[in-house]
Amino acid sequence: MALTLTSCGGGDSAGGGDNATIRLVAADYGDSADNSSEKYWDELVDAFEAKNPGIRVNVEVHSWNDVDQRVADMVRSGDAPDMAQIGAYADYAAQGRLYSADELLSIPTQADFLPGLAQAGEVHRVQYGLPFASSTRVLFYNKTLFAKAGITAPPKTWAELQQDAQALKAAGAQTPYGLPLGPEEPQAETLNWMLSGGGGYTDNVGSYTFDSDANVKTFEWLRDELVAKGLTNPKPGSTNRKEVYAAFADGQVGMVNGHPTLMRMADAKNVQYGMAPLPGRDGTSAATTGVADWMMAFKQHGHREQVGKFLDFVYQRDNVLKFADQYDLLPVTTTASEAMRADKDNKHLWEFLDELHTAEFYPVSKLSWAPVVSKLKKSIGATVEKNGDPASVLGELERDAEATENSARTQD
Template sequence: MTGLTAAVAALGMAATLAACGGPGSDDVTLKLVAADYGDSPANSSQKYWDKLSAAFEKKNPGIKVDVSVYSWNDVDAKVKKMVADGHAPDMAQIGAYSDYAASGKLYSANDLLSIPVQSDFLPQLADAGEVSRVQYGMPFASSTRLLFYNKTLFDKAGLTPPQTWDQLQADAKALKARGVKIPYALPLGREEAQAETMMWMLSGGSGYTDDVGTYSIDSPQNVKTFEWLKNDLVGQGLTGPTPPAKLDRAQAFAAFTRGDVGMLNGHPTLMQMAAKKGVRFGTVPMPGIHGRARSTMGVADWMMAFRQNGHKDQVGKFLDFVYSEKNVLDFSREYDLLPVTNSASDTMADDKRDQKLSQFLGELPNSQLYPVGKTSWAQVSAGIKREIGSAVGPNGNPGATLGRLQRSADAAENAE
């Protein structure tokens, strides 16, 4: 009896250990750190994740999901510190993944996702999530950029939205003559200078990298683009009283919603902001030198999963749930963002409720993303934020500024 009692006790202990998350058990708590896409407590991303996690936990007893949401100003630094301290979360939904992938800290998408879910990602977003041809970054939210214009100001001046640089300049001059404070808002301040820079580089026929992925920051086309911005836009007094190097995108968006801006590049969130303030606006593709730009800028934020805690199977189950068509659509509609999957994109394209996003959605297939697969990109982007605004200032030299940025990018790339 003593042996039997001991055996029963041992079995009971084993059951208790399994219930507490012992080896082979699904009874775990996953930690997710995520960025906040809301603009107020009422629509904080915490509410989205809490609702989604509760639905997942109901279907998957034994797996809990603990989500901490931080502002975009803080979230990347929070995750970086957690990883440095040896306490990586199971998942992070932030702005960059490649440095963690390069140091071997991440599961690949192939490790985690079912085949139908992984194959549902939009191809250009899946490709952008690769390091050395292996996908580690899973796109979570995306957007494209269009040129916004104030319809009221344009109607009063008898203007049509521009399709070329010359037309953009002519419209800006006409708006300035009518007393518009900021005919064209050119935010090259540190908040998001890398975005405005890329949009103009693409409209000038180049970009941050060439066709084989080598940095081409000081390409002849890019130098010509910034010479035009300096001389034909900023130098003509068409970008308002704040120097572009001091103007952040948030300030530019706020000025647009006050009716002080004639034109600026914007993402879908600006539609909601402008509508709340009663601003009549239109959107058109970014003008190019002789016609609309060949491509616009696309942006993706990333989901990644860290190896440290070893919860591969449970993380995979959760991410399969996260990327279901319904959940991707719910998030995209809540925050006026574009879906990252084919299934949700097709549904959105056919749904009348989503017509306000249709033009942004149409630009996505031909959009170009930051070179996020380069582990040097974070350093290069930081340099662009610091320096690019000076290129269009009164004493600026676009060729010299872009040349310095190119040399820094080459050095960062060679240091890898």
């Protein structure tokens, strides 16, 4: 169900100046009516309109299940919203539909974005995607199960992770390590393991590297040293993240890579857990997965000035921090990040915040990424099945990714 927010304001003409109505379509980060993003936007819009009485802001909040499609339908029907806060921006940028960041934002606002996130929002070195919320991944471990298995510290290497998983299994843990490679969101777990093995989705010049030696060896290790030895959930290729998180919150999983939402789930069921950097092949992983959601502004209705004023307000430090606090997410600006790091009430997020500086993000600026990740979701789980062939699966993904990228460049 869409949640539509319409705050009282000034005029609603479609023209320029300070008299216009602008529309935002946004995703809902809440999991119930009580913590819906509707409340955040309602309060923020009221505060903005009080300072800018000529600008009226209408906000529609949709669930993550359909918000991207809703925006796509609006664009296709010829009535794009002025702003959209969704999961991807590159296609719209390539079509010439979006304002660039420097066309919208004041210099201080644009300069305040964390550098890695600002870069992730670029297409052809021009920033169109404005980061809105972010998260990173760390290793969660169940302290109670660790104590029962005689484990005194979280693992720093793959070998230690395997040893700890074996100890957990011997001590009766139902799932020593939770490995979600099912179709819901395997791209995060996949990148976690690629990075910890010295690989990744792309190289330092942005070319796809699915079938690199490092990536192939990573999934061979997962297949042979964790899955084949019964140290994970029985069918990782069909197990989704939500299932693994729920099992961890029920005290059934010894270790899992997770983001801040898992803290709330575990706290709600009084699970005693710890967090640590991701283990790597030979030591702590040099990088972790970063995930960002995006704000973008469409040119269609010509409200550049009004949208710019609103977005400058959205990205003020206190507003960014309030949203991050409310949903246990990470701020996307330097000033808000520094404020979170200085606030002991946010100590539970410091581990994730520290990882943000070295996080690697999905290659969302590549026009091919959406179809590529769609194929990955269907096939990556086969790499760790019995008799699975990582080189073959990753090779096919590489060929498809390269072909899709070449096609997208031609159309661009």
